[in-house]
Amino acid sequence: MQQCPSSELEIVVSDLDPTVTESDLYKQASQYGQVSHIRVLRHAGTKLSREVAFIKFLDAASAILARNEMNGLLFKGKVIRAMRFDKERDPEANIFVKNINENVTYKELENHFKDYGGILSCKISYDENGISKKFGFIQYDEREAAEAAIAYGNGSLLRGSELEVSKYIPASSRIISEDEVLYVRGFGADMTTEQLHAIFSPFGIITHHEILFKKQEDGTKRYFGIVCFANQEDASNAMQALNGKSDNGFIWYIAVHMNKKKRLALLRQENEQKKEDWKQRNIYIRGLPLDIAEEELRKFFPRIRRNRIYKHSKSWKTKLPKQWNNQRIHCKRRRLYSFRQTWERYKSCSRDEE
Helix, strand or coil, X not given: CCCCCHHHCEEEEECCCCCCCHHHHXXXXXXXXXXXXXXXXXXXXXXXXXXXXXXXXXXXXXXXXXXXXXXXXXXXXXXXXXXXXXXXXXXXXXXXXXXXXCCCCHHHHHHHHHHHCCEEEEEEEECCCCCXXXXXXXXXXXXXXXXXXXXXXXXXXECCEECEEEECCCHHHCCCCHHHEEEEECCCCCCCHHHHHHHHHHHCCEEEEEEEEEECCCXXXXXXXXXXXXXXXXXXXXXXXXXXXEECCEECEEEECCCHHHHHHHXXXXXXXXXXXXXXXXCEEECCCCCCCHHHHHHHCCCCCCCCEEEECCCCCCCCCHHHCXXXXXXXXXXXXXXXXXXXXXXXXXXXXX
């Protein structure tokens, strides 16, 4: 008897609610056949769910049935996606479908495009309230099928809406003038793409806009958006008008969008500048009397904006004499001087200014 490949027995389920466990999935998946293994992926450190699970069946027919029935299923308050397990999926066989009627289901979208070739996965994006964002993704097993779907599916009607079909391009590969793209944040989960468009459209023609989120390690989500204008001037006007403005309990943060490499380089440069600035405004003094107070230092250095004395022992293992303790003060410029040297330099500078 010929044994089925492992990939035909396994399906991947994503977009799960964080509280879903292996037991919950087993109760659902066992309706379609005998389950041999279930695993919910979790963060190694926090043990929080990654909202993705693998389900393996004993036969291929059960896996196909489970994938068809569970894809688009409302499971524990979230619409989940079920897909065929395939390590060798072709990124060129992925298409992006826009202007989907908000009432269209996963099954309807898949049935509309299945004639062009084998579909590995089909997904419609929803917001936190379960409302369709009117776009989705379809992954074919071959790029020829994706090309046919783009050629013949673009402009087709589904529930009265004319679909816009194109090749899916990852955000990292999209070639867009960064000066025309704005990165916006400050809002919460209640912000919709329609509201985002209504807020920014008075400043010019918007070619693309979307709301995204990044999951933090504690399980919370940080929301942000991307707004693309037709020209740089409109983007600049929107940023100047809205950045820092208070609106419905939050403050807008708006900046020109930068790729990760450029953003990290800018952050490193800003951090180095802060370090250099700190060095120019602070000095380190040693040899201060043990009983001196911060208030007394201001008599010697009246121009000091802020001063602070620290004490530390040179060793925690050996009890040292008190006179071995070190005392430090942060003042105007960062140099290493004794107290006497610092006082002489300060008096010399005061005379020069006079």
